[in-house]
Amino acid sequence: MNDQWPISFLTSVILLLILVSSSFAQTTISQNLIEFKHKDKIIRNLPLAELERYLTKQTLKIFEVHEKKERTYQVYSATALFDFIFGSDWRAAEEIVFICEDQFQPSIPVTKFLQYNAYFAFASADNHPFTLKNLLQNNEEVHLGPLYLVWDNLSSKELQYEGAVDMPYQIIGIELTTFSARFPAIFPPNDTSAEVQRGFLHFRKHCFACHTINGQGSGKATELNYPISVTEYIQPTYLKLWIDNPTAIRLNSKMLPLAADIPDRDQVIDEIIAYLTAMSRVKPQSKTMHIQHNNQSDDN
Ligand code: HEC
Structure with a gap:
C-alpha cells in the first residue's frame, strides 16, 4: 500500500497540471x-x-x-x-x-x-x-x-x-x-514615371496586405521581388492573368483576384506590373537585406 501512494499522488498532480494549463490556455484565448x-x-x-x-x-x-x-x-x-x-x-x-x-x-x-x-x-x-x-x-x-x-x-x-x-x-x-518609416524598402526610386508611382499606390492597397517586397510587408504570402522579381520569371501576359484571376492559372489559389468592380481595372493591373518591374531594379544588396536604392547615394 505504502509504495503505491506516490503514484496516485503523481497522477493527481499531473491531472491538476493539465487542468490548470488548459484553463490557462482558454483564458488567454478568451481574453482576446x-x-x-x-x-x-x-x-x-x-x-x-x-x-x-x-x-x-x-x-x-x-x-x-x-x-x-x-x-x-x-x-x-x-x-x-x-x-x-x-x-x-x-x-x-x-x-x-x-x-x-x-x-x-x-x-x-x-x-x-x-x-x-x-x-x-x-x-x-x-x-x-x-x-x-x-x-x-x-x-x-x-x-x-x-x-x-x-x-x-x-x-x-x-x-x-x-x-x-x-x-x-x-x-x-x-x-x-x-x-515610409515602417516600409522604406518597398518605395520605387524617386525618378520613376507617374505610372510606376500610381502602380505603387495600387500595390499598397491591393497586394501589400499579403505579400512582401524586399522582405518588408505581410508574411501571409510570398515575397515578390527578392532575390528574383516575379517580373523576371513570369511572362507579362501570365502575370496580368494571374492578377486578374489567379485560379485561371492555379486551381485553388489562395490569392484574391483584384477586386472585380474597381474603376479602370485593366489599367490598374498594368500600373501594378509597371511598379513591380521598376522594383526589380531596387533590390537589397545581400542576404542581410541591406537596402540600397539605385538612384540614391550611400550616405542617404
Ligand atoms: C489575400 C492575400 C493575397 C493578396 C491580396 C494578393 N496575393 Fe498574390 N498570392 C497570394 C498567395 C497565397 C500566393 C501563393 C500562391 C497561391 O496560393 O496561389 C500568391 C501568389 C502570387 C504570385 C505568384 C508568385 C509565384 O512566384 O508563383 C504573384 C505574381 C502575386 N501573388 C502577385 C500579387 C499581386 C500583384 C497582388 C495585388 C494585385 C496580389 N498578389 C495580391 C496571396 C495574395
Missing part, C-alpha cells in the same frame, strides 16, 4: 488581447472585453462583400476607438497598419477613416455565429474575432467596389505609423 502600437512602440494591450467599458456598442448593417449579401454586426466606432487609444493626434498621422491572426496585414491611410465611417465589429447581430463564408477565398469558413474592420458601405458604391481589401478580420494589433 489587442495590441496597440504607435511608431513601433507598444502603447497599450487591451482585452477585447474591456472596450465595452470605454466605448458605446452600436448595431450596423452592411453589405458583406465577402458573402455578397447584407449582414448585421455589433460594432464600436473606429474613430471613437482611435480617439480613446491614441488621442485626437491620430487624425494628423499617415497610416494605420492592422495585424491579423492569419498574417494578413493591410495598411490603410488615415484619410480613408476621415472620409468614410469605419467600425470594429466584435459580434454578430443577426443570429449568426461571428464567422463568415469567404466567397472570395475558396468559400473558406473564417472566424472574425477578436475584431473585424467594416465600413458603413450600404450607401456607398465606391466602398463596395473596393471589395474586401480594407476589411481585415481576426485583428489582434493596430499600429499608427508613417508608411
Whole structure:
C-alpha cells in the first residue's frame, strides 16, 4: 500500500497540471488581447472585453462583400476607438497598419477613416455565429474575432467596389505609423514615371496586405521581388492573368483576384506590373537585406 501512494499522488498532480494549463490556455484565448502600437512602440494591450467599458456598442448593417449579401454586426466606432487609444493626434498621422491572426496585414491611410465611417465589429447581430463564408477565398469558413474592420458601405458604391481589401478580420494589433518609416524598402526610386508611382499606390492597397517586397510587408504570402522579381520569371501576359484571376492559372489559389468592380481595372493591373518591374531594379544588396536604392547615394 505504502509504495503505491506516490503514484496516485503523481497522477493527481499531473491531472491538476493539465487542468490548470488548459484553463490557462482558454483564458488567454478568451481574453482576446489587442495590441496597440504607435511608431513601433507598444502603447497599450487591451482585452477585447474591456472596450465595452470605454466605448458605446452600436448595431450596423452592411453589405458583406465577402458573402455578397447584407449582414448585421455589433460594432464600436473606429474613430471613437482611435480617439480613446491614441488621442485626437491620430487624425494628423499617415497610416494605420492592422495585424491579423492569419498574417494578413493591410495598411490603410488615415484619410480613408476621415472620409468614410469605419467600425470594429466584435459580434454578430443577426443570429449568426461571428464567422463568415469567404466567397472570395475558396468559400473558406473564417472566424472574425477578436475584431473585424467594416465600413458603413450600404450607401456607398465606391466602398463596395473596393471589395474586401480594407476589411481585415481576426485583428489582434493596430499600429499608427508613417508608411515610409515602417516600409522604406518597398518605395520605387524617386525618378520613376507617374505610372510606376500610381502602380505603387495600387500595390499598397491591393497586394501589400499579403505579400512582401524586399522582405518588408505581410508574411501571409510570398515575397515578390527578392532575390528574383516575379517580373523576371513570369511572362507579362501570365502575370496580368494571374492578377486578374489567379485560379485561371492555379486551381485553388489562395490569392484574391483584384477586386472585380474597381474603376479602370485593366489599367490598374498594368500600373501594378509597371511598379513591380521598376522594383526589380531596387533590390537589397545581400542576404542581410541591406537596402540600397539605385538612384540614391550611400550616405542617404
Ligand atoms: C489575400 C492575400 C493575397 C493578396 C491580396 C494578393 N496575393 Fe498574390 N498570392 C497570394 C498567395 C497565397 C500566393 C501563393 C500562391 C497561391 O496560393 O496561389 C500568391 C501568389 C502570387 C504570385 C505568384 C508568385 C509565384 O512566384 O508563383 C504573384 C505574381 C502575386 N501573388 C502577385 C500579387 C499581386 C500583384 C497582388 C495585388 C494585385 C496580389 N498578389 C495580391 C496571396 C495574395
